[in-house]
Structures are given as structure tokens and as C-alpha cells.
Amino acid sequence: MRSTNQLTVSKMLDYLWALIGVIVTTLVGIQLARLLDHSSIVMLFLIATTLIALRGRYAVSVFASLTSVLAFNFFFVSPLHTFRVSDPNFIITFIVMFLVSILTSYLTIRFKRQSVLAGAAARQASQLLAFTQALSLAGTIDELTRICIIEIGKILHKEAIILLPGELGKLGGSIPGDEGAKLHSIAEWVYLTGTPAGHGTTIFPDVERSFLPLVGSRSTVGVLCLKEIIEKEGSVVDLIKNPISLYAQQVALAIELQTWEASLRQSEIETEKERLRSGLLSSVSHDFRTPLTGIVGSASTLIDRFKKRRESQEDLELLGSIREEGERLSQFVQSLLDATRLESGRTTLKREGIPLEELLGAAINRLGRSIDRKHITIKSEELPFVFVDPIFIEQVFFNILDNAIRYSPSDSTIEVTSNSQKKGWCVICVCDQGKGVAAADLTKLFDKFHRSSDSPGSGLGLAICKAMIAAHGGEIWAEKMPENGLRFLFTLPTRNDDSLNGIVQS
Amino acid sequence: MSEPKSLLIVEDEPAIVRFLRASLRDHGWRTIETSTGRQAIELTASHKPDAILLDLGLPDQDGMETLRSIRQWTSVPVIIISARDQENDKVMGLDAGADDYLTKPFGIEELLARLRVAMRHRDQSLKNDEAIYTNGDFKIDIAKRLVWQSKKEVHLSPIQFDVLALLVKNAGRIVSHKLLIKEVWGEDRVVTPELIRITIHQLRHKIETDPVRPQLLKTEPGIGYRFASLEKDDSLTSA
Numbered sequence: 001m002r003s004t005n006q007l008t009v010s011k012m013l014d015y016l017w018a019l020i021g022v023i024v025t026t027l028v029g030i031q032l033a034r035l036l037d038h039s040s041i042v043m044l045f046l047i048a049t050t051l052i053a054l055r056g057r058y059a060v061s062v063f064a065s066l067t068s069v070l071a072f073n074f075f076f077v078s079p080l081h082t083f084r085v086s087d088p089n090f091i092i093t094f095i096v097m098f099l100v101s102i103l104t105s106y107l108t109i110r111f112k113r114q115s116v117l118a119g120a121a122a123r124q125a126s127q128l129l130a131f132t133q134a135l136s137l138a139g140t141i142d143e144l145t146r147i148c149i150i151e152i153g154k155i156l157h158k159e160a161i162i163l164l165p166g167e168l169g170k171l172g173g174s175i176p177g178d179e180g181a182k183l184h185s186i187a188e189w190v191y192l193t194g195t196p197a198g199h200g201t202t203i204f205p206d207v208e209r210s211f212l213p214l215v216g217s218r219s220t221v222g223v224l225c226l227k228e229i230i231e232k233e234g235s236v237v238d239l240i241k242n243p244i245s246l247y248a249q250q251v252a253l254a255i256e257l258q259t260w261e262a263s264l265r266q267s268e269i270e271t272e273k274e275r276l277r278s279g280l281l282s283s284v285s286h287d288f289r290t291p292l293t294g295i296v297g298s299a300s301t302l303i304d305r306f307k308k309r310r311e312s313q314e315d316l317e318l319l320g321s322i323r324e325e326g327e328r329l330s331q332f333v334q335s336l337l338d339a340t341r342l343e344s345g346r347t348t349l350k351r352e353g354i355p356l357e358e359l360l361g362a363a364i365n366r367l368g369r370s371i372d373r374k375h376i377t378i379k380s381e382e383l384p385f386v387f388v389d390p391i392f393i394e395q396v397f398f399n400i401l402d403n404a405i406r407y408s409p410s411d412s413t414i415e416v417t418s419n420s421q422k423k424g425w426c427v428i429c430v431c432d433q434g435k436g437v438a439a440a441d442l443t444k445l446f447d448k449f450h451r452s453s454d455s456p457g458s459g460l461g462l463a464i465c466k467a468m469i470a471a472h473g474g475e476i477w478a479e480k481m482p483e484n485g486l487r488f489l490f491t492l493p494t495r496n497d498d499s500l501n502g503i504v505q506s
Numbered sequence: 507m508s509e510p511k512s513l514l515i516v517e518d519e520p521a522i523v524r525f526l527r528a529s530l531r532d533h534g535w536r537t538i539e540t541s542t543g544r545q546a547i548e549l550t551a552s553h554k555p556d557a558i559l560l561d562l563g564l565p566d567q568d569g570m571e572t573l574r575s576i577r578q579w580t581s582v583p584v585i586i587i588s589a590r591d592q593e594n595d596k597v598m599g600l601d602a603g604a605d606d607y608l609t610k611p612f613g614i615e616e617l618l619a620r621l622r623v624a625m626r627h628r629d630q631s632l633k634n635d636e637a638i639y640t641n642g643d644f645k646i647d648i649a650k651r652l653v654w655q656s657k658k659e660v661h662l663s664p665i666q667f668d669v670l671a672l673l674v675k676n677a678g679r680i681v682s683h684k685l686l687i688k689e690v691w692g693e694d695r696v697v698t699p700e701l702i703r704i705t706i707h708q709l710r711h712k713i714e715t716d717p718v719r720p721q722l723l724k725t726e727p728g729i730g731y732r733f734a735s736l737e738k739d740d741s742l743t744s745a
Contacts, residue, residue, distance in 0.1 A: 285589060286563065289589055289610045289611065290519050290521075290522070290610075291521065292610070292611045293519070293521075293522055293610045293611040293612065294519065294521030294522050294524075294525065295611070296611035296612070296613060297522060297525040297526065297529075297611065297612065297613065297614060298521070298524070298525040299613075300525075300529075300613035300614040300615065301525045301528050301529035301532075301614050304529060304532065304614050304615070305529075305532060308532075323613065326611060327611065330610075330611050350728075352699045352700070352703070353698075353699070353700035353703065354699075354700070354703045355703055355704070355707040357707065357710075357717060357718060358703060358706065358707060358710075358725050359725070359727065360718060361710075361717070361718055361719060361720050361724075361725060362724070362725040362726070362727050364718065364719045365719070365720070365724050365725070378718060378719060379718075380718040385704075390727045390728055391593060391727045391728040394725075394727040416718075
């Protein structure tokens with residue numbers, strides 16, 4: 001309503017100015033009537049109407065032309081001070097005067113409008129350029145949206161919100177206000193369909209905001225949500241609307257560029273991180289292994305000499321400890337390296353078809369000394385043919401058996417069985433006769449650095465198993481046995497099918 | 507042999523060289539030592555060692571390069587030293603002509619066992635007339651293509667026998683997948699790893715008393731197979 005009032009006031013003012021113009025011309029004309037003839041006075045009125053036309057309103061011009069003709073008739077044409085005309089020649093003068101006045105006004109107004117339009121177009125172009133330049137200064141997506149909101153407010157007098165995709169391909173961000181959630185779902189629709197909606201469109205025209213999809217070169221990169229700050233007077237400048245779609249396009253391209261730059265930066269960072277990580281890994285592995293090789297080798301040399309000389313049993317045992325602890329430390333370093341490498345997510349599986357029995361055998365072979373020390377029997381039934389990375393799965397058996405042996409009493413049995421419930425997969429079960437763990441600890445077993453108070457282990461072995469099994473798309477879990485003992489179960493693919501990667505077993 | 511055998515140690519870590527020198531001397535070896543690959547090549551030419559122990563991580567050049575240079579003109583047994591998680595290096599080393607490898611950290615008895623096997627293999631290739639090997643209840647007559655387990659004859663397919671014979675001839679040494687394919691099937695044949703795995707699996711079930719815990723035919727994951735050493739029990743007398 002406020003704008004309508006303003007419009008009326010400004011119109012009234014224009015009429016008033018026109019009237020004043022005609023009155024002033026008339027007064028000047030009366031002063032000069034003795035010096036000038038009628039045609040010169042008509043010219044004065046034409047100058048006045050032309051000047052009034054510069055205000056830019058047709059109606060006002062017509063009003064000015066009409067009052068000019070009337071004033072000329074009343075004050076200058078005899079009989080004076082009446083609207084009657086004695087000389088019919090003056091009728092022609094009046095018509096010509098009126099028509100010339102209207103025509104000049106029309107041409108003046110048209111010229112003026114065109115110059116205003118040209119000015120507006122130029123201003124619009126420079127505004128768009130300034131907008132694009134401002135966007136290009138942004139270093140991050142956040143900065144970009146901030147600049148964008150400020151600039152759109154300045155140039156288009158609109159309150160802007162930019163909604164960008166969040167996780168899982170859904171539109172992120174939020175819209176303030178009571179209807180925020182509803183508006184956000186409209187925005188989401190706009191994002192998915194790439195069609196504008198809201199105020200000024202045919203879709204959801206009742207809401208006060210309008211929604212524009214930000215369409216990049218390949219896909220919709222977000223949604224621009226706009227709300228008028230103040231309704232402006234419908235001046236001539238607005239005849240060419242600032243094409244919002246042009247701005248939306250610039251924003252979309254800037255966002256796209258920014259995303260590409262960000263992902264490029266990210267991949268550069270990742271490469272550098274990976275380089276540092278593998279550099280660190282190889283230097284750690286070298287720096288630990290070299291002294292450990294010296295320790296284990298020297299201890300074994302001394303054991304060899306002491307045995308020959310039949311030195312005291314106690315000394316031999318001490319040397320044996322140095323050697324075994326050295327080997328254990330080396331195994332721990334290996335576990336740490338394995339865990340770090342698996343965590344980096346850069347390990348690639350080298351899958352091969354292989355009888356599982358072979359991998360179990362290799363692990364048992366490596367564990368030979370500790371199996372014999374505790375007189376543990378390892379029983380196994382027929383195991384399936386699996387498609388796995390042999391080195392990984394041998395390590396899984398090694399870690400699970402190492403753990404089982406540690407908790408098993410002497411002269412006990414560890415059993416390895418398998419069954420296939422789901423097509424393409426088998427479940428492997430390793431059961432021991434140890435004291436087991438509390439039910440609450442069953443899931444914690446696979447956490448990194450989880451270890452029971454009396455455990456001599458590193459707390460890494462089972463976490464590594466979990467990561468290695470997960471890399472094959474399988475699962476690993478532990479169950480308490482009805483009597484004593486614990487059983488570890490894990491799934492392995494029995495088919496050579498890469499699409500099985502990542503399938504989670506229920 | 508009256509003259510002590512000589513071993514060239516190519517290793518840049520003094521602590522490792524020290525224990526190698528001490529223990530090898532105890533077992534009748536003479537050692538020549540160097541810490542660089544370039545000098546290793548020169549010493550191999552000038553001193554003609556009986557075997558070489560080569561660490562792959564050398565300060566001046568890649569150990570693999572040293573190995574390739576040495577292999578261009580001599581078949582002297584070379585044992586490489588590498589870490590457990592470097593299966594690729596081991597396979598590459600074996601492909602480049604290394605006879606065997608040791609995984610860090612290693613004890614002296616492992617080193618001596620590898621050296622014994624390497625030396626025996628070198629001597630055997632000179633007099634290739636030993637045709638019967640035994641290990642506990644296992645016995646094989648390569649010339650007659652016969653195999654026994656616990657005094658009972660075991661029937662093997664021709665391919666199974668060829669695989670077993672190759673492993674037995676290399677008893678105590680690592681036999682890589684690549685060598686196995688080359689020697690049994692021929693280089694031109696396309697053999698899937700699965701075929702080798704299945705053949706080994708079948709063999710184990712025929713010759714091992716407990717196939718789950720193999721005592722004769724052992725797997726080295728990612729590299730190949732190693733047949734148990736037959737040195738103590740091998741016999742020249744025909745059964």
C-alpha cells in the first residue's frame with residue numbers, strides 16, 4: 001500500500017509542476033505580449049510543454065498541452081479573458097499547437113525512456129561483471145556463499161540463501177522461519193527436478209520466497225532461495241528486470257569451479273599424505289627391524305655357542321628370553337604397520353582361488369613353536385576353496401590362532417570348521433577350549449588396543465583381522481561357547497566375483 | 507673339505523654383520539664383508555665366494571640391481587635378506603636369480619639351514635645321480651617315478667608327480683610359483699594359480715599324515731612352496 005501512496009504523491013507532484021510551468025509561461029507571455037506577436041507566444045508554450053515532457057509522463061504532457069491551449073486562448077486571444085474565439089484562424093492555431101505539443105512530448109518521452117533503458121542495460125552489465133568478479137575472489141565455498149548473499153542483497157535487493165547438497169545426495173542447509181522445513185522441502189524438489197518454483201512461478205506461487213536451481217555445466221549444484229527485501233516503485237528502470245537467472249548461472253558456475261578446485265586440492269593433499277605415510281612406514285619398519293635383527297641374531301649366536309660349551313641352563317634361558325622378546329617386538333611392529341596400512345584404505349587385494357586349508361596350514365606352520373610348547377592339537381574338517389588375498393587370510397588365521405593358543409589350557413584342542421549358508425560365501429569357525437570372555441566384552445574384542453588385563457598380546461591382532469575380513473566384504477564376530485571357550489566366526493567369499501566386495505553379511 | 511667355505515656378506519648394519527661374522531666363524535665359514543653393492547660386485551669377481559648373503563636395502567644402490575649384475579656372469583648361491591611384509595621384493599629377488607631369502611629378524615640356525623641347502627644344491631647339480639629321497643615315512647624314487655607313504659605306495663598323476671619331483675629336488679629351498687609353472691608346465695602354457703593350488707592340495711592329501719599341519723610340503727604365502735629338508739634322512743641305497 002505504501003508504494004501505491006508514493007506513486008500517487010509523485011503523480012500529483014508532476015501535475016502540479018506542469019500547472020506551475022503553464023502558469024509561469026502565461027505570466028511571462030503577458031509581460032511580453034506588447035513586444036511579441038501570437039506565434040512567438042505559441043512558441044513559448046511549446047518550450048514549456050517540451051520541458052514538462054522531460055518529466056516523462058504522457059498523461060502529464062497531455063494535461064500540460066491542454067492547459068497551455070486553454071491559457072493561450074484565455075489570456076492572449078481576443079476577446080481576452082474568455083474562452084470564446086472571434087477569429088476562426090485561431091481554431092487552427094489551437095489544433096496545431098495542441099498536436100505539436102503532444103508530438104514533441106511523445107518524442108521527448110520516448111527518447112528519454114530509451115536513454116534510461118540504455119543506461120540501465122549498461123549498469124546491469126557492469127553490475128553483473130562486478131558480481132562475477134566478487135565471486136571469483138572467494139577462496140572457499142563458504143566464502144563464496146557469503147559474498148554471493150551480500151552482493152545479491154546489494155544489487156537485486158533480495159535476501160538470498162544458498163542451499164548446497166549435503167550428505168547422501170540430499171540438499172543441505174536450512175531456511176529460517178516458521179515454515180523453514182516446508183520451504184526446505186520445496187527447495188529439495190527444485191534441486192532434484194532443476195525447475196524454478198515459489199513466488200513468481202506457477203509451482204508453489206503462494207510462498208513468499210522464490211527458488212531457483214543453480215544449474216552448473218554438468219548437474220544442478222544447489223538451490224538459490226530469494227526473498228524481496230523492499231518492493232520498489234515500478235520505475236522505468238524496472239522495465240528491464242535484472243535477469244535473476246543470469247545471476248543464478250554465475251553462482252552455479254562459481255560453485256562448480258570452487259568444488260573442482262576443492263577436490264583438486266583435496267586429492268593433492270591426499271597424495272602428499274600418502275607419500276608421507278608410506279615414507280614414514282618404510283622408515284619405521286627399517287628403523288625397528290634393523291636393531292631387532294641385530295638383537296635376535298646376536299642372541300641366537302650366543303645360544304648356539306652356549307649350547308656347545310654346555311653353559312648353565314639359567315644363562316641359556318636368559319638368552320632365550322632376549323631372542324623371543326625380540327621376535328615378539330618385531331611381530332608387534334609388523335602388526336602396527338599392517339594396521340596403519342589397512343587404515344589408510346590404500347591396500348589392494350590380490351585375490352586368488354585357493355584351498356583354505358593351505359592358508360590354515362601356513363599359519364599353523366608359523367605358529368609351530370607356541371603350538372608345541374602348549375601341546376595343542378588343531379583339528380580341522382574339509383575346508384572350502386575360497387577367493388581371497390592369500391597373505392591377508394593367512395595373517396587372519398595366524399592372529400586368531402595366536403589369540404586362541406594364548407588363552408587355551410595346555411593339552412587342549414582348537415577346532416576349525418566351516419559351513420556355507422549363503423550362496424557364494426562360507427562361514428569359518430575357530431573354536432578354542434579356553435576360559436572365554438564376559439559376554440559384554442565380545443564385541444570389544446575387535447577394537448584396536450582392547451586387551452584383557454591378563455593378556456600379553458598387543459590388542460591389535462583381532463582389530464587387524466576385522467579390517468582384513470572387511471576388505472574382502474566379509475564379517476567377523478565372536479561367540480561364547482555353551483561350556484568353556486570362545487569361538488571366532490568369519491565369512492569369506494567362495495566365488496570369484498568382484499561385485500561381492502563390500503557386501504555385508506547379516 | 508679342508509679349506510673353509512667363504513661367504514660374502516653384503517650388509518650395511520654393523521650389528522648384523524658382527525653377529526653374522528661371529529656365528530659363521532663358529533661353523534667353519536670365512537667371511538668377506540662389504541656395505542655397498544658396487545664393492546659386492548667387485549668382491550664377487552675377485553674373491554669368488556662360495557655363497558653371497560645380500561641385504562636388499564643398501565646405501566649406494568638397490569640390492570636388486572646388485573643381484574642382477576652378479577647373475578649376469580655367475581651362478582654362485584645368493585640368499586637375500588628382506589622384511590616380512592615385502593613379499594614383492596622376495597618374489598622379484600627370486601625371479602632375478604636369488605636362491606632363497608631370509609626374513610628379518612632371523613636366527614642363526616635359519617641362516618645356517620639356508621646355507622646348507624644352498625651348498626648342497628650347488629654340489630648336487632654337479633652329481634645328479636641321487637634318485638631316492640626319504641623323510642620319515644615318506645619316500646620317493648625319482649628315476650622310477652614311485653612314491654611311498656608309511657610303506658604304502660601312493661598313486662600320483664603325472665602332473666602331481668612332476669610337481670613333487672621338482673619340490674623334492676629343491677628340498678629345503680623355496681620354489682616360487684613362477685619356477686613351478688616354468689619347470690612343470692612350460693613357460694608357454696597359461697596356467698592359472700588355482701591349478702597349482704589344487705595340485706598342491708591333492709598332493710598334500712596323498713603324502714602328508716596331517717594335511718592341515720603339513721610337515722613336508724609347506725606354503726610360503728604369496729611366494730611359493732618349500733619342501734622339508736631331506737638332508738638328514740636321504741639315502742643313496744636303493745630300497
